[in-house]
Amino acid sequence: MAVGVFDSGLGGLTVLDAVSRRLPEVPFVYFADSAHAPYGVRDADDVYNLTVSATERLFDAGCDLVVLACNTASAAALRRMQEAWVPRDKRVLGVFVPLIEALTERQWGDNSPPREVAVKHVALFATPATVRSRAFQRELAFRAIGVDVEAQACGGLVDAIEEGDMILAEALVRSHVDALKRKMPDPQAAILGCTHYPLMQEIFQDALGADVSVYSQADLVAESLADYLKRHPDKLGHGQESGFLTTGDAQKVSRHATQFLRRKISFDAA
Numbered sequence: 001m002a003v004g005v006f007d008s009g010l011g012g013l014t015v016l017d018a019v020s021r022r023l024p025e026v027p028f029v030y031f032a033d034s035a036h037a038p039y040g041v042r043d044a045d046d047v048y049n050l051t052v053s054a055t056e057r058l059f060d061a062g063c064d065l066v067v068l069a070c071n072t073a074s075a076a077a078l079r080r081m082q083e084a085w086v087p088r089d090k091r092v093l094g095v096f097v098p099l100i101e102a103l104t105e106r107q108w109g110d111n112s113p114p115r116e117v118a119v120k121h122v123a124l125f126a127t128p129a130t131v132r133s134r135a136f137q138r139e140l141a142f143r144a145i146g147v148d149v150e151a152q153a154c155g156g157l158v159d160a161i162e163e164g165d166m167i168l169a170e171a172l173v174r175s176h177v178d179a180l181k182r183k184m185p186d187p188q189a190a191i192l193g194c195t196h197y198p199l200m201q202e203i204f205q206d207a208l209g210a211d212v213s214v215y216s217q218a219d220l221v222a223e224s225l226a227d228y229l230k231r232h233p234d235k236l237g238h239g240q241e242s243g244f245l246t247t248g249d250a251q252k253v254s255r256h257a258t259q260f261l262r263r264k265i266s267f268d269a270a
């Protein structure tokens, strides 16, 4: 019984950490497509093809269920994969519906018509590809009315995090928050719409100010995965072992992952 967790690089580790805490008995196989990160500057076909081949590798590792712990892949590839590619006995889930359900005060799978919600001004920080897809706004419009979303594409931030250059990453967060605030001076809530960004959550919160609620995905996704597995225990897959796979330099990726999660992580070549 193993579940796959996929990201272009290290960002999905923020989700992996939360799902492993929530479901300690489940082995997780993590796949980082580090050789092709960042995805956020690629076009939708490219993101689709890369995500399909990574997901296939996780199926081969004994996972019947794969979580795309990557908003860029969830936005640019997930729907097409579900419609045209995912085999009947497998499942692929994305990460932003649980977040939007939390923001719009909905229970899992509540498909009632859109309604007014408490937050009116929302800042979205995401990769250029996720912002371009408008997938957040589309999912939000299914659930809420009257919410003004201002999106800020955070160019360069994923590269800086992947390289472990936290000084550059901090400077980029502050300048992207400044740019957002020029368009929307008083957001009530901010969505960290890229799984790399929770690694910089304190800086986002500091730059936005204490009165802005910052939503990130990890715990929300963990809760919704636990709920999904309760209802679909057959999707646990036949794999028995946890593991970390990367298409990049395994030593370098392990070093950066260990630094981020503050525990020893060893990646193998995918």
Ligand code: DGL
Pocket (backbone or CB within 6 Å): 007, 008, 009, 011, 012, 037, 038, 039, 040, 041, 069, 070, 071, 072, 073, 127, 130, 158, 193, 194, 195, 196
């Ligand atoms: N962490 C990913 C996301 O949530 C991918 C970022 C990237 O590769 O550009 O969007």
